[in-house]
Amino acid sequence: MELKDNLNKVLEEIEQARRHSVTGQEVRLIAVTKTHEAEIIKEITNLGIKDVGENKVQELKDKIGKLGNIVNYHMIGNLQTNKVKYIYNKVEMIQSLDRIKLAEEIEKRAEADNICVNCLVQINIGDEDTKSGIEYCKTLSFIYDLLDFKHISIRGLMAIAPNTSDEKYLRSLFRKMFKMKEKISNENFEGLSMDYLSMGMSSDFKLAIEEGSNMVRIGSKIFGKRIY
Numbered sequence: 001m002e003l004k005d006n007l008n009k010v011l012e013e014i015e016q017a018r019r020h021s022v023t024g025q026e027v028r029l030i031a032v033t034k035t036h037e038a039e040i041i042k043e044i045t046n047l048g049i050k051d052v053g054e055n056k057v058q059e060l061k062d063k064i065g066k067l068g069n070i071v072n073y074h075m076i077g078n079l080q081t082n083k084v085k086y087i088y089n090k091v092e093m094i095q096s097l098d099r100i101k102l103a104e105e106i107e108k109r110a111e112a113d114n115i116c117v118n119c120l121v122q123i124n125i126g127d128e129d130t131k132s133g134i135e136y137c138k139t140l141s142f143i144y145d146l147l148d149f150k151h152i153s154i155r156g157l158m159a160i161a162p163n164t165s166d167e168k169y170l171r172s173l174f175r176k177m178f179k180m181k182e183k184i185s186n187e188n189f190e191g192l193s194m195d196y197l198s199m200g201m202s203s204d205f206k207l208a209i210e211e212g213s214n215m216v217r218i219g220s221k222i223f224g225k226r227i228y
Helices: 002-019 039-046 057-067 081-087 100-113 136-146 167-187 205-210
Strands: 028-032 051-054 072-075 093-097 117-123 152-159 196-198 215-218
Touching: 002 028, 002 039, 002 205, 039 057, 051 057, 057 072, 057 081, 081 100, 093 100, 093 152, 100 117, 100 136, 100 152, 117 136, 136 152, 136 167, 152 167, 167 196, 167 205, 196 215, 205 215
Parallel strands: 028 051, 028 215, 051 072, 072 093, 093 117, 117 152, 152 196
Antiparallel strands: none
């Protein structure tokens, strides 16, 4: 019952924030199950959740091995090039594309299988040394470079905001991300879409939605504290 109650509360808060959003768009919830056992994914799917996010490749592999494709899996953590081969054809989306070498590896694997891999470009919106992602000012040039990759489908942008209680600062960062998404959309690049702006986690998702996010990645508010 606790899981169901937590989820319902999160869904209510998402809807409330959406009503005050600059876009009014529906918001896609990614339930982040990192460090939790695979069984909890079964529970969450029974409650209607269709998308699950994982930070680590090994954990993602293990859960897919145990459960199969009962949900859409999203790789939301830093992805090393030598681990692409384990998940590129098993996930709904790679949300952490942030360098050309990674794109080259995804492209190579996808081309061999004649598939297209959905990706989001991760931006280091807070310019934090401890976080992955490209610099905000380099977003457009990175996007230009990605246009040559025919087996990668760019579906939008992703960002992880700094861990701070300064709501004004967070709003300013989320607003910058939305402006970048709109700028890229207006370029009308062939084969590229800005369907998703993935930003907002347990501590800041309401602010993110109000400033234009239409995809949030929420873990602890649904599942409680990490197991380890």
